[in-house]
Amino acid sequence: MTTEQPRARGRDHGQAGTAATTVIVQRVVQETADAVSLVLRPEAGRRLAPLPGQFLTVRVPGGHARCYSFSRTGPEPTITVKRVPGGIGSNWLCDTATAGTRLTVLPPAGTFTPSSPDADLLLVAAGSGITPLLPMARSALERGTGRVVLLYANRNPGSVLFRDELRRLAAAHPARLLVHHLLSSVQGRARMEQLAQLVAPYAGREVFLCGPEGFMAAADDALRAQGAAGGRVRREVFVSLSGDVFAEAPAPPPPAGTGGPAPAPSGSGVDLVVDIDARSHALTWPAGTTLLDTLLAAEVDAPFSCREGSCGACACRVVRGEVDHGTGGVLTPEDRAEGYVLACRARPVDGGPPVHVSYD
Numbered sequence: 001m002t003t004e005q006p007r008a009r010g011r012d013h014g015q016a017g018t019a020a021t022t023v024i025v026q027r028v029v030q031e032t033a034d035a036v037s038l039v040l041r042p043e044a045g046r047r048l049a050p051l052p053g054q055f056l057t058v059r060v061p062g063g064h065a066r067c068y069s070f071s072r073t074g075p076e077p078t079i080t081v082k083r084v085p086g087g088i089g090s091n092w093l094c095d096t097a098t099a100g101t102r103l104t105v106l107p108p109a110g111t112f113t114p115s116s117p118d119a120d121l122l123l124v125a126a127g128s129g130i131t132p133l134l135p136m137a138r139s140a141l142e143r144g145t146g147r148v149v150l151l152y153a154n155r156n157p158g159s160v161l162f163r164d165e166l167r168r169l170a171a172a173h174p175a176r177l178l179v180h181h182l183l184s185s186v187q188g189r190a191r192m193e194q195l196a197q198l199v200a201p202y203a204g205r206e207v208f209l210c211g212p213e214g215f216m217a218a219a220d221d222a223l224r225a226q227g228a229a230g231g232r233v234r235r236e237v238f239v240s241l242s243g244d245v246f247a248e249a250p251a252p253p254p255p256a257g258t259g260g261p262a263p264a265p266s267g268s269g270v271d272l273v274v275d276i277d278a279r280s281h282a283l284t285w286p287a288g289t290t291l292l293d294t295l296l297a298a299e300v301d302a303p304f305s306c307r308e309g310s311c312g313a314c315a316c317r318v319v320r321g322e323v324d325h326g327t328g329g330v331l332t333p334e335d336r337a338e339g340y341v342l343a344c345r346a347r348p349v350d351g352g353p354p355v356h357v358s359y360d
Contacts, residue, residue: 117144
């Protein structure tokens with residue numbers, strides 16, 4: 001995302017993992033008066049291959065982390081950063097990033113991604129919410145057969161990000177891309193009734209929403225009013241990262257009887273099987289310990305980004321057994337009903353049956 005704080009609900013493994021790495025800014029592109037794009041290159045021997053819609057977690061001064069969506073994937077992966085008043089990360093990057101700047105990052109993460117470049121898409125964005133949606137449109141048009149409709153809301157023409165790129169894509173693919181601009185300076189703030197009329201012909205497509213929460217809520221209401229299936233509507237959810245996600249994961253407490261402090265609550269945990277990257281790992285899941293910390297302590301390269309339940313990058317599915325989901329987090333009731341949990345929030349049920357979890 002081009003704002004200060006992402007992220008979104010997620011499911012699949014993607015590339016997210018535990019190892020921080022370094023990327024180098026190749027060049028800086030001034031997109032608008034308050035937004036820049038950073039074209040990135042990984043260090044020698046490293047790989048940076050985001051999927052359309054994914055984001056990058058960047059270490060910023062003061063032990064903070066901020067996440068920014070990729071506005072371009074492929075051979076020149078690019079993130080776009082919009083300046084936020086008082087924003088720690090956005091102002092630092094907009095003011096100081098130049099060609100040659102080295103950034104510490106986590107691997108690309110997130111599953112705010114289309115099922116296929118051949119899928120027909122309805123993309124609904126406001127302001128900098130266009131950032132993760134542009135690679136989706138580009139991928140469908142240039143690498144697939146999907147048809148794309150983009151509804152894009154902004155204050156005025158000068159605030160439209162990637163205006164020239166959108167014009168180029170529309171000119172190159174006139175039968176497959178329709179861009180509808182909504183300008184509050186001309187038409188007023190986008191309302192649910194107005195959005196409902198615009199989305200009605202396309203409500204059966206895969207839908208991706210990104211923008212301010214009020215705009216997304218109105219768009220979501222408009223889509224549901226037109227019969228869009230909840231499972232086909234994906235939203236980017238904005239939260240703040242409060243901790244240092246680059247800090248080393250804490251070791252889980254040792255089981256009782258090993259000479260270390262006893263875990264809390266009482267009990268030694270449950271047997272755990274985890275399927276990830278086409279491999280199975282048999283572990284003991286200590287009581288009171290999150291699933292993510294247990295996996296990282298066992299050197300299983302489990303995906304994560306924020307460690308706060310805010311991004312969905314660590315989502316996995318409980319195949320068998322019972323899990324304490326914890327409170328909060330970005331998963332929807334539909335996600336939980338399908339068995340998905342956030343590894344950074346999930347803990348074992350004391351005295352419960354063995355648990356089988358899958359990331360594959």
